[in-house]
Amino acid sequence: MQQAIAILDSGVGGLTVAKEIMRQLPQEKIIYFGDTARTPYGPRPAEEVIHFTHQIVDYLLQYHPKMIVIACNTATAVAMEKIRARVPIPVVGVIHPGARAAIKTTRKQIVGVIGTEGTIKSRAYEFALRQISPTIQVVTKACPLFVPLVERGMFRADQTSQVVADSLADLQGAPMDCLILGCTHYPFLSDVIGSVMGPQVSLISSADETAREVSTILYHKGMLATSPVMPVHQFFCSGDPLMFKKIAQSWLNEQIRVTPVVWQVSHII
Amino acid sequence: MQQAIAILDSGVGGLTVAKEIMRQLPQEKIIYFGDTARTPYGPRPAEEVIHFTHQIVDYLLQYHPKMIVIACNTATAVAMEKIRARVPIPVVGVIHPGARAAIKTTRKQIVGVIGTEGTIKSRAYEFALRQISPTIQVVTKACPLFVPLVERGMFRADQTSQVVADSLADLQGAPMDCLILGCTHYPFLSDVIGSVMGPQVSLISSADETAREVSTILYHKGMLATSPVMPVHQFFCSGDPLMFKKIAQSWLNEQIRVTPVVWQVSHII
Numbered sequence: 001m002q003q004a005i006a007i008l009d010s011g012v013g014g015l016t017v018a019k020e021i022m023r024q025l026p027q028e029k030i031i032y033f034g035d036t037a038r039t040p041y042g043p044r045p046a047e048e049v050i051h052f053t054h055q056i057v058d059y060l061l062q063y064h065p066k067m068i069v070i071a072c073n074t075a076t077a078v079a080m081e082k083i084r085a086r087v088p089i090p091v092v093g094v095i096h097p098g099a100r101a102a103i104k105t106t107r108k109q110i111v112g113v114i115g116t117e118g119t120i121k122s123r124a125y126e127f128a129l130r131q132i133s134p135t136i137q138v139v140t141k142a143c144p145l146f147v148p149l150v151e152r153g154m155f156r157a158d159q160t161s162q163v164v165a166d167s168l169a170d171l172q173g174a175p176m177d178c179l180i181l182g183c184t185h186y187p188f189l190s191d192v193i194g195s196v197m198g199p200q201v202s203l204i205s206s207a208d209e210t211a212r213e214v215s216t217i218l219y220h221k222g223m224l225a226t227s228p229v230m231p232v233h234q235f236f237c238s239g240d241p242l243m244f245k246k247i248a249q250s251w252l253n254e255q256i257r258v259t260p261v262v263w264q265v266s267h268i269i
Numbered sequence: 270m271q272q273a274i275a276i277l278d279s280g281v282g283g284l285t286v287a288k289e290i291m292r293q294l295p296q297e298k299i300i301y302f303g304d305t306a307r308t309p310y311g312p313r314p315a316e317e318v319i320h321f322t323h324q325i326v327d328y329l330l331q332y333h334p335k336m337i338v339i340a341c342n343t344a345t346a347v348a349m350e351k352i353r354a355r356v357p358i359p360v361v362g363v364i365h366p367g368a369r370a371a372i373k374t375t376r377k378q379i380v381g382v383i384g385t386e387g388t389i390k391s392r393a394y395e396f397a398l399r400q401i402s403p404t405i406q407v408v409t410k411a412c413p414l415f416v417p418l419v420e421r422g423m424f425r426a427d428q429t430s431q432v433v434a435d436s437l438a439d440l441q442g443a444p445m446d447c448l449i450l451g452c453t454h455y456p457f458l459s460d461v462i463g464s465v466m467g468p469q470v471s472l473i474s475s476a477d478e479t480a481r482e483v484s485t486i487l488y489h490k491g492m493l494a495t496s497p498v499m500p501v502h503q504f505f506c507s508g509d510p511l512m513f514k515k516i517a518q519s520w521l522n523e524q525i526r527v528t529p530v531v532w533q534v535s536h537i538i
Contacts (some may be wrong), residue, residue, distance in 0.1 A: 026402055088491075100484050103293050104477060131293055132484060134497065170288050208373060215401060216370050216485050220359075228403065 002227050004029040006065035008056045009150050011039030011249045013185030020211035029231035036239030040147040042116025045216030046078040046248040053079035066223055073183050074116050077124035097213040098180045098206035099128035105202050108177045110137045117142045139174050150185040153247050164192045178202040204268050212234030237259045271496055273298040275334035276303030277325045280420050281516045282310030282392045282454030283340030288521055289480035297501035300332050303506030309416040313383025315347040322348035335492055343385050344453050346393035366482040367449045367475035368397035374471050377446045379406045408443050412436040422516050433461045447471040452513040505530045
């Protein structure tokens, strides 16, 4: 059996990563876990997010994936190194790919980052950017209202435009030339974010960039899928499967089957 | 001592890769070898290019680099897998990064590739693209006159514009939405190539993309430079050091020291 790429997220946001992996690596089989019962992760304490991430990784490991993609910026910020130290397969997060793409893109050496409260508070993007390019300037802004809008499927509503404009007001006029969408939910809102920020600011989708790096790492490890048979992906979610299915099918433009997963009582916090 | 990234090329073309690595990874020390005495590699038989590449790798290994970047499409096409099998450090070529960037960029699933005769004849880009995305369409064109123009420093001359327009005439009007500059010399001509192809065609520089992947691989292997001291790069060339220095300083916008390397008689073919 073809080994899959396992993708985990706090909810539907990681579908932006899944969609890009499907597009850039059409031969790869994906298993996706959206922890919709416990979304959003952004406002939760780090310890809780770490605990949840370990749980989902344990669940996914029973399917013997060849790689784990933590398609959630909050979980990447606080749990990726711990997961990487624990599992024997490659683990890819969404923060460093976005940081590298921003370094490649910026000419002004000023990069904006928007994300959840957890991601922004962790300063993970600043560390990732400055680890590589110490003189880069970073302007950050937490946008806690974006994830709930996306999880409710409100990608283009009037109310959404207003929330986005208000949230980004501080960043408008800042001299950045690129803005990292530091949350995998945000590409759902990229049309609105792009029109608020204007054409002089390139939007960096951590989803697109992560898919690109998944491709790079699988190639360099000799682990790319070679079967010409089109893969059948698998989706799991811990919350309402109908809501998940509706959003996922609309975003992915294809019919999918969703398997609901119920956390045991001891796991619900 | 900080371990360097070793970059090798048939001449000055690989400086486009070196410049991007300097920009995207400003803390990394680079040692660069331009085989200007034996440029261009494009029209040479594969066996000869393989032999030359092994020679340069041997020369560079005495400096104990942490990674080898084959910044020449022709050498990547015919020698990379052989070098990779022989040396114990990561070896990165310029073909797969360009292919991955094109897959990320194209929406029409039609990709153009220009390169030297050797690169185009090897069909290395087609293999790299189709290994990942089997249904992608690839349109290729060898442009043997471009490298000699660049090696003579003629980046913007009238004659250059005419040669570029004539060489790309077959590709104009083809329904591609991105064009891989499948030779590290070509970014020197990107302004001219861009204006010939028009704004609807995104140019993919294998130089930019390779620098990005060097960053990815060093990060994932825990090999990024951490010293805050700015590195001093080293340059070697086998041909006229003055000509090399002139082109390199103009392209890199900084003063450099060039060490001439003379191949032994048995090595000159």
